[in-house]
Amino acid sequence: MDETQRTTWSGPRRTCRRTTSRSVRPVTEWDGYVAIAATGSGLAPEFYSRLREAVRHSAGGVLVRLQEPSGWPGAPVIGVQPMRRRDGAVGPTLWLGPLRQERERESLLRWLTTGGPAATALPTALHGRILLAPPVLAVPRQTMN
Numbered sequence: 001m002d003e004t005q006r007t008t009w010s011g012p013r014r015t016c017r018r019t020t021s022r023s024v025r026p027v028t029e030w031d032g033y034v035a036i037a038a039t040g041s042g043l044a045p046e047f048y049s050r051l052r053e054a055v056r057h058s059a060g061g062v063l064v065r066l067q068e069p070s071g072w073p074g075a076p077v078i079g080v081q082p083m084r085r086r087d088g089a090v091g092p093t094l095w096l097g098p099l100r101q102e103r104e105r106e107s108l109l110r111w112l113t114t115g116g117p118a119a120t121a122l123p124t125a126l127h128g129r130i131l132l133a134p135p136v137l138a139v140p141r142q143t144m145n
Contacts, residue, residue, distance in 0.1 A: 029084065030082035030083060030084055030091065030117065030118040031059075031060050031083075031084060031085050031086075031118055032059070032060025032061060032062065032082075032083040032084070032085045032118055033058075033060065033061055033062070033080055033081060033082055033083050033112070033115070033116035033117050033118050034061075034062045034063075034064060034079075034080070034081040034083050034090055035051065035055050035061060035062070035063050035064070035078060035079070035080055035112060035116070036064045036065075036066060036078065036079035036080070036081070036093065037051055037063060037064070037065050037066065037076075037078060038066045038076075038077040038078070038079070038097075039065055039066060039067060042075045042076060042098070043076045043077075044076075047076060047105060048065075050105075050109055051063065051078070051108075051109065051112070054109040054110075054112045054113045055112055057113055058112055058113050058114070058115055058116065059115055059119075060083065060085050060115065060118060061112060061115075061116065062083065075097060075098030075099055075100045076097055076098065076099040076105065077095060077096070077097030077098060077099070077131070078095075078096050078097060078099065078108060079093045079094065079095045079096075080093070080094050080096065080112070080116055080117055081093045081094070081117070082116075082117040082118050083118070091117070094117065094122070094130065095130070095131040096108065096126055096129045096130060096131065097129060097131055098129075099129060103125060104125055104126060104129060107123045107125040107126055108123075108126060110123070111123050111126070
């Protein structure tokens with residue numbers, strides 16, 4: 001929608017009136033992401049290092065490291081949230097895992113390098129790795145950028 005076409009609703013009859021054009025981005029526009037690495041889920045140090053580099057070389061990526069996500073042991077589990085950098089607001093977390101195959105991990109790294117959920121849709125190689133139940137999360141150990 002063009003910014004000149006934005007409207008507000010007011011009054012008991014909810015009449016519509018046009019607003020003036022502003023340089024403020026729409027509330028739903030994501031321009032970054034947060035990747036949550038659950039280190040207690042079998043996340044190998046070598047893969048964590050590659051994940052850190054992918055996030056570092058992307059536009060607007062932030063990496064958060066968690067100590068232990070109870071319930072998903074054995075293979076890497078990664079959470080990804082869209083984020084608005086201007087105010088730090090985040091969207092819902094998409095949990096992916098367990099990422100047992102190298103092609104799944106590579107697909108995740110490529111997706112995050114290109115901007116993750118703020119830039120493109122989830123790669124088809126990861127569609128079967130979406131976890132529906134959220135984990136019980138520990139307190140973040142550190143944030144790395």
